[in-house]
Amino acid sequence: MGATVREDEEVASEDDLFEQSEVAADYMEGLLDILDIDGDIDELVVGDRPQVEIVGEELGGLVGPKGQTLDALQELCRLAVYRKTGDHSRLMLDIGGYRAGRRKKLAELGEKTAKQVIETGEVVKLDPMSAFERKCVHDVINATEGVQSESEGAEPRRRVVVKPE
Template structure:
């Protein structure tokens, strides 16, 4: 599903916070059904609503390679859409998974950039989800001497890092 946002459709911080509250309410109900404990924090980070679930024993909500987390994020976005009538760019993190993954991906991107610069050759990374690709692109774009692009189709889409 793609969403087109016009520049004149700026969402206020209050509207973004409302989105995170709707998502948090939905996820709280889901945690009750699953009989899982976790504290839910509602935030606005940059121009995105965010919900963080923190606590112990949340691994089952993250799943293998974050697949369950991604599914829960989409369900939370759908809950926001049903309640507010607008598509949301809500970001969900559970047990700090995304924050930890972002750090690891930043390290990978830095090592890859150094390799590309040192060897003056293109490096293709393993396929990644959209969140992971964005983390890598952000680091590469902030590094002199290299550039990146995504190639392929989901679920085999990957980041390609090239000399600039």
């Protein structure tokens, strides 16, 4: 379920990825200043993906219900990167540890669902999720023998379906 790279696409260098995280961090720093919100911003590259993490108090408003505001801010950061570098970015933004915590809960859901499908032999359809959430579940399912997963439906009602192999 990982990203595929076409032959005519260049894979971004570590320096390019770090530059993307710096651009996004500068963008978020400006936003935090405008909103008068305190937060520490870390720029990093994890694997082949630039990341920006913001930690601090009173950040819930930047996450929003079910991470919707966080998703919108992530897209704005990606646009800022594109505008500055001309490169499309797979930048991941995390605020207040929301994505890290969500990833852990989704891994637990994936493990529980895989176990259920293996034990019952029945297909399980999970509730609709964002692309980030679906990828977290697919990663766990793909690492578990005896089950497989696919996504079905159209956004915003796209969901993971787990089946026996």
